Amino acid sequence: MSLITFCIRFALAAYVVALLALYFMQDRMLLPASAEVARSLTGHHAAYDVEPWKANGEYAGYLVTPAATPRGTFMVFHGNAETAENKLPLAEIFVHDGYRVVVVEYPGQGNRQGKRTMLAALAASREALGAARAQWTGQLYLVGESLGAGMAAQAIEGNENNVAGVTLITPWDSLASVASTKYPIFPVRWMLHDPFDSIAALARYNGPLVVVGAQQDMLIPIVHAQRLAGTHAGAHLMLLPDANHEDWFGAMNDTHWHQVLRWMQAD
Template structure:
């Protein structure tokens, strides 16, 4: 009996210690900026000119973005990437949107790439707002010509932005319902929902979004299960479309690139007015 009590005591102490570590070090489980500090590719590697833009957020953090212009653009896409790597890993998006007649602003989060600061949930939301202000106030793009695009974690970021603004459309790729929901599936032996200090509640944001929404997800996603995409799609009350992709979480676009381009192009043609965007002084 004494041995059993000791085993239970040691096990209980270890479990409590694990809970404390999970609670305190959640940021290290959500953000992976060190996987892509070095910029390995730029739009020039796919034959496109671009401009490095430095934005200052409302809390005075200096972040980087790349603006890739398209000739006589129909509009502009604002891309918020996933939780690992940097904008250099997303250069193929520039080629994709260029073919569709859209300029592109690739947003780098604070603490990622060459941006200053340290990533946080409220910080990434502020980063997205700074990018929106740049497109509207400095580039002169009207809201009805701006498409918000988010992959994985970035989906939660731009969904939140779409609640406060009125973009032409919102595109979410491989995005999750919320951090607590995903954590509960990844760590079923932990009270993950109660431990979660980060929300990134994409589902709640989508309930309040009024613009057309395209959800893209793969049944083979090995990180964010397919039913997350289904739940997000069901939450959208207005105009919406769903694209089922192939491949794992980080491979979906590689496996369905042509289908992705065709479906995305069709969606944008339906929801972004024809004609060239009226752009301001820059």
Template sequence: MIRIKRVLVGFFSILALGYLGLMGAAFALQRSMLFPAPRSPLQEPPHRPGFRRLSPPGGPVVDVLHLPAEPGLPTMVHFHGNGEQISQLVELGEALHQRGVGFLAVEYPGYGTNPGTPSEKGLYEAAEVALADLRASGVGPESTVLSSRSVGGGVAVEMARRGRGARMVLLAPFTSVVDMANLVFSFLPTRLLVRDPMDSAAKAPAIGIPVLILHGDQDEVIPVEMGQRLGRLFPHATVEVVPGAHHNDLLERTWPVLIDRIATFARNGPEAPLSKGSP
């Protein structure tokens, strides 16, 4: 009996150590999973129209792609997904620019040619630098439309909470990093381990600006139910589910139609009937 107890104690000790090891690995590696940070071989932003580097005194270096709006029209400030960089957003920026809407894409620390290491705090700091530069050029919050894709939604929502924009567009947003982690690591205490929670769901009820959420019904990365849940949490949200769209082809699947939809929303034009999405 004593020998059996010793075997059981040893077995459960191994299990406990293995579980602790998984927790340690999840804590240590989570930022590389959340922010894979594609890098550019260039050392500086591309020498193309709209690309430039912001270097405010005492602040982080932030690369941006800025295509100014036509007089009287808003500027869309865009926060990209975790597998993108601003050099890949030229087509999106030009499409909106052709419709008169300004476009300002913000690079994250450690992405593209930006120095630094990505984190929730670092992404917010980069966003504030870009928005401050935009305000200095004469574009205030009342003419700013916050925009995002995937993980960028956490940045856009935080900037909206801080009063940095008059409208917001969220493409395939998640409710929080904790909720995303639970999809993959449901056997771990994710709420204790997550370092960058980006809890958009908790912030949404206090954000009263108009919000447009576009989400593919075949999204295999961020379930469409997350976008629908956010739509129910924002006081003034329109949720539009894109049939057949996955996570990485949400805009591209029906490109002209969705670009027109976003531009119309940004210009404060007629909106589709309010839809909170299905439960």
């Protein structure tokens, strides 16, 4: 065997191994375990209370309730490598405006039991929306960050009339689009268990849509947020010029949040 033939065979074998690794390990890559064991937030916190929330009889996240009668319901879907416990500061934004907030947890994350896969997280997100709709009347709004933006968008599909407004923060247009950019030598569009196409999921949704993009985002480049907003009639795009994927929350001030709520028609 010549050296050239050996190198070609070695390269092909390495490519196939990498291909198989990407296919079978995509859930671990997209949904890594949280860095530490999540601590329960249950209890009284100044002007609101936090308690475990259940969907169909099983723990599914937290319910954050203001002291006054809630104006409606916000549902928050967190990003990867996070847990519901990380999202209390975001929940506070909406609680202080008079809304109850459900912080959704995915199976295998935080204090929720189950298999940690993208498809399980998707099923749990859809189940959570249905459970919230059944539990409370009034306006229901969704807020998703990063991976959670993808989950929120997918949960809307088929439930368009049940959602009064949605905000997607540092989102993808589709997971396949992001993955194909990061791994151009692999046929990732065929390898993903689900393309998680947010554009397609929102195609029949006619309610208020706010897209918040971080212009320094290297994980999900801003072009994906721009494409998502640009393909949906009436979408509002808010750009954070100095923020990246991890610090967008610190870049949001009261003026930003008031604008988001106005665009969502939830002010």
